[in-house]
Amino acid sequence: MVIRMALGAMQTTLAKVKGLGSAHNGTEHFWWQRVSALALIPLVLWLCFSLASLGSSDYNSVKNWFDSIFNAITASLFVVVSLYHGQLGMQMVIEDYISQTSHRLILLIALKLGTVFACCFAVFAIIKLWTI
Amino acid sequence: MIKSSPISPHLQRYKLPLNAWFSIFHRLSGIALFIGFFLITILLVIASHGEGAWQMVQPIISHSMSQCIVFLFTFILYFHLCNGIRHLFWDIGKGLDLASASRSAKIALTVAILLNLLTWLFVWL
Numbered sequence: 001m002v003i004r005m006a007l008g009a010m011q012t013t014l015a016k017v018k019g020l021g022s023a024h025n026g027t028e029h030f031w032w033q034r035v036s037a038l039a040l041i042p043l044v045l046w047l048c049f050s051l052a053s054l055g056s057s058d059y060n061s062v063k064n065w066f067d068s069i070f071n072a073i074t075a076s077l078f079v080v081v082s083l084y085h086g087q088l089g090m091q092m093v094i095e096d097y098i099s100q101t102s103h104r105l106i107l108l109i110a111l112k113l114g115t116v117f118a119c120c121f122a123v124f125a126i127i128k129l130w131t132i
Numbered sequence: 133m134i135k136s137s138p139i140s141p142h143l144q145r146y147k148l149p150l151n152a153w154f155s156i157f158h159r160l161s162g163i164a165l166f167i168g169f170f171l172i173t174i175l176l177v178i179a180s181h182g183e184g185a186w187q188m189v190q191p192i193i194s195h196s197m198s199q200c201i202v203f204l205f206t207f208i209l210y211f212h213l214c215n216g217i218r219h220l221f222w223d224i225g226k227g228l229d230l231a232s233a234s235r236s237a238k239i240a241l242t243v244a245i246l247l248n249l250l251t252w253l254f255v256w257l
Binding site for chain 2 (some may be wrong): 034037038040045047048049051052053056057059062063066079082083087088089090093109111118121122124125126128131132
């Protein structure tokens, strides 16, 4: 309590209002990881059935499968939500195990950019498969 | 140095409890799935390039070895799903005591195995 009061005396007014302390950010990471996890529950069930049934398929069955607007939209949703959830998790892994600040920063930037790249590639591939 | 003196519970010495193993495998399965989704993205891009491109990878995908990997992949996915649901219950403050946590660990693993078997049986039949 004494430490808290002493800290409060040294903090700027803005820092007091934000009330985040030395962590610099709040509960957004935790919260959105849980929300995306909820969204992924039905999507994972759908994906596992799709993966199991698509596995050995020839080109025409893959194309026919993506011709369905339901499959195309659900696949896009899955790509966006799962990569988002995955990069939140990978961010936590990097932050836990990479202690050197420069390495950590480079890996985190690579992770964020790589995920956005993969996301765009996958969604555009799905749209193309649906249209052709 | 007395050999029988107690040592600190270092990870390599300490017998990890069931829930610790599940926690480790939850993280490991998450990493495996993230890598797997990048591979799936590559496959999607190849498929979108048309029949010629797809025919180059199709023998690799339909190989029995690849099918085993896909079987393992869906199991890892189901495991991460079921164990993740345990985490969601803990987040609302339910099942946090040791007995409940150990029970839910066993339930999660059993359900994951059953879901995976059901999925593949459904496809094969």
